[in-house]
Amino acid sequence: MNATRPAEILRQLEQSGATDVELLARFASTKDAVAFETLVRRHGALVLGVCRRVTRNPHDAEDAFQATFLVLAQKAGALRNAALLGNWLYGVAFRIAYRARRATGRRRAREVTMANLPEYPVSDSVSVMPELVPILDEELAALAECYREAIVLCDLRGASREEAAAALGVPEGTLSSRLANGRKKLAVRLAKRGIALPFVLLPTTVSELQAATMLPNELLTKTCGLIADYSASGAVPSPLVKLTQGGFTVRKTLMFGLALTVAVTGAVFAAAPRENTLLPDPPKVPAVVEIPTEQPKPKEEVKTVEKATAYAAAPKLRHSFDLSVGWGPTVVWNATGTHLAVAGLEHGGAWGGPGNRPVVWLFGTTGDSKPIAGHPDAGAHLVAVAPDGKGIITDLREYKLISGHHHLAYWSESNNQPPGGGGEGPGPASLVKPTLVISKAVKLDSTETHGYTFAAEGKTFRTVAWEDTAISGPETLEVLEVDAANGKTIKPLMKVKYGESTLSPDGKRLAVLDKEMTKVTVYDVDRGEKLSESTLPTDSTVELPDGKTVDIPSHSEPQLLKFSPDGRRLVVSRGIGHSRVLNTDTGAALPRLEGTSLAEVHFDSHAFSGDGRLLAAVRRVYKISVKNPGPKAGRGAVEPTSLSGNDWILTVWDTQTGKVLKSWKSSSGVRWAFCPTNPLLAVLEENGVGNTRVGFWDFAAEVEKK
The missing domain is CATH 1.10.10.10 (Winged helix-like DNA-binding domain superfamily/Winged helix DNA-binding domain)
Structure with missing residues (x-):
């Protein structure tokens, strides 16, 4: 036993005013025994309570208690949401205690009876x-x-x-x-x-x-001594090593072996699920001795976060140019952030007349990149850009036709001008040669699907399918994994109740807004489990700048959902004053977006920056004329007499604070898309009839230093 911890340390800082975050940081960086002892005192009763209730055996409860704080010592520097440490400890303690109970039951099933339960008061x-x-x-x-x-x-x-x-x-x-x-x-x-x-x-x-439940001083002393020994030499009693090694086993047992705890015990009660799993199964013995070699990781993560969280409030326009494409185009980046595709109508005569034809432009982000064009069939949609930036993918879905066509088209660069593909458009000939042509077409099933998230290698994609009946409408939606080479479904991944939905860019998370528009549920697609749930405000009142509230009538705008590239943040827009950014790991709402109390928020497919920190969207800001409240009006409520929204503002927020980083007054036809790998925002706006100006705005902090 390590004897470097004198008795007075056990009494020191019992009522410390330091926060959990500060105490964890001290222990992670210096192995501060006093800091850790304070955490054990602060949360020990909670942990011991769940351990006793679940194990139903005083000795197993003490083992589970010590194992829980051992896991905390191992992961002290890696918890992202240390402010909710108590909830995190509760979740870890529950899983470890359940494993301890199962192990005891297998070892001596006849000995553990109700008569032997601990008699704590x-x-x-x-x-x-x-x-x-x-x-x-x-x-x-x-x-x-x-x-x-x-x-x-x-x-x-x-x-x-x-x-x-x-x-x-x-x-x-x-x-x-x-x-x-x-x-x-x-x-x-x-x-x-x-x-x-x-x-x-x-x-x-x-x-x-x-x-x-009271924490005995003997158990406190024993646990702190255990952690001191672990910090000094990595030595841990083998029974505790076995308990901490069983994290994944416990989780699988709870998911499949105990129906009452299906899909919940593997979840994290406060922090991100991936952080809250116990030690990998199986680590090398002694497992805990290897953990100190991983301690530099939190420092690396902190450095990365610090670099990613610095952005320019005055972004720099890198370069811009015009494309021969009409107002309101579709914009899609490739996954590596090197190329961008823009789809719309090419103006070739009277606007809306027969001279207009679909066009897709593909180009890189550097100033010397030359755009190349392809001309898909009417009704086709741009769905993806090849990872190497050398091609695009479009789909054609004719659901309303009995004899409709359904296929994916893979386009690649060609130096041969296709028939009818000459330079009739207003752009210079250099912008249409070489051109994009279809190199492969893949027939798709006629089942109605929505959205595509391609795997990194492009061999498969995920999509959401549902059947829309004329009588009752869709009842369920299903996530499918499809072979991109032949268009055949490989397997269904999960099925849930129907609602407005979206897949994360990597296809690993699904967000569903229920039909009542009161709840957003996020699912882990690979596991088929609910990851988090967020309850949305149901009232129709919004707060005015003077603190009064006004009731806004229901609005017909579609409900919008969009993930960040990593799937960990989700923006939800449900009309005037009802836009939220959610943490999909926990379901918690991030700070409210500045300037949205009287605005609708509209966003495109690439709304978030690559790290999910920045959000770009257009605010349609409304003006409300109100009449004086009557004598019976309560709590500062007022009644609107007119509602108008003619101001469109392209806005970039820092979602961590909710503050506006940059805004431009724009029009409803502006389009924008954040690069998935760096804070580069592509902004597309109408520049005369049939032309669109493309500008690349750099939000990296370094641009303000130049």
Whole structure:
């Protein structure tokens, strides 16, 4: 046992005012024993409570308790959301305790009986229902993440609503709604297990049950000694090594072996799911000794984040040029950020007349890149650009025709002018030679699908399919993986209830807005699991600059959803004053976008910068004329008399703060697209009849230094 930790350290800083974030940083950087001991004191009762309830054995509970804090010591420098450390520890403790219980059950199934359960004290209010103890955490884990987070924070950890709302990054009203709904759902789940507990009594019961758990000084001392030994030499008792090695096994067991905890126990209660999994299975023995060699990783990540979070408030126009394409084109980047394709109508006569034909331009981002053009069939859509920038992919989907055509067309560069492809357009001949021609066509199934996310190598793509019946409309939607070489479905990946939906650019996450437009659910497509859930405001009131509120009538604008390139952020737009950016790992809302309380937010396919930090969209800003409220109007409410929105502003926000980084007054026809690999924004705007100006604006921080 390491003897470098004197007894007075155990008493020091018991009521430390340092935050969890600060304490974790101190331990990660200097192995500060006092900092870690403070964390154990602060969260120990919560962890011990869940360990006791799940294991139902005092010795296993202590092992699970120590293993939980061992995992914290190993991952102290890698947690992105340390402000929610208590929730994270709760999730880790639940999984480890469940594994410990299974291991004990296999080892001596006949010895672990109700008579041998630990006799730790409980309050009178829960002693009449001892059956609540072993199932509370199972049912709590089965709740949707947004509800579980709120209950863990307020009922188990004792946080105030103000503190919990701040920790989750949501308004206090949203937190209250989640808390009330979560308690109701938990009460229903408990009732199905035979526990009739009114939801109004649930918070008191849960709080008293947790409050009955006290952290023994002996266990505190033992755990801190364990961590001190680990920090000094990496030595850890083998039973704890086995527990920490079982993270993935526990997770699979909970998903497939215990129906009541399906799809939830592998989730992270506060931080990103990938961060909250336990040690990889199986690491080399002794597993924990290898962790210190990975400690430089957090430093590398911090450096990367710092570099990525610096942006220019005064972006620089790198270069610009005109294309022969009409107003409101479609813009698509390739995955590597080297080339851009623009699709629209080429003006060849009276606007809208027979002289106009579809055109797609392909070009690089450097000033010396020469655009080349292709002319797809009417009705075809630009869906992708080849990773190497040497071709494009279009689709033709004629769902409304009984004898409709359905195919993907792969285009590549050719120096031969196709028939009818001469330089009739207004652009110079150098812009149409060489040209793009179809090199391969792949027939597609006639099943209605929406969107394409191609794999990195381009051999497969994912798409969302549904059947729209004339009677009831779509009921479900299904994510399919398709062979790009022959257009045949390889396999269905997951099926969920129908709603407005979108796939992340890598096809690994699916976001669905329910039909009532009150909830966004994000799914992990590969696992077929719900990843997070976000409840959206349902009222139609917006706040005016003077603090008053006004009721906005329902709007017919389509509901819009769009992922960041890495799938970790999602922007949701539902009309005037109802635009949000969500963290898809946790479901929490990011800070509200500045200047959107009286605006609709419209965005294109490449709305986010590559790291998801910047968001580019057009605000349609409305002006409201109001009349004086009557004597019965309450709480500053006013009634609108007219609503007009003629101001269109192209805006770039920093989603981490919600602040506007840059804005330009524009028109409704402007198009834009962030490069997926660097903060370069392509802006396309009408420049005379049949022409579009393309400009590349660089938001890298370095441009302000030049």
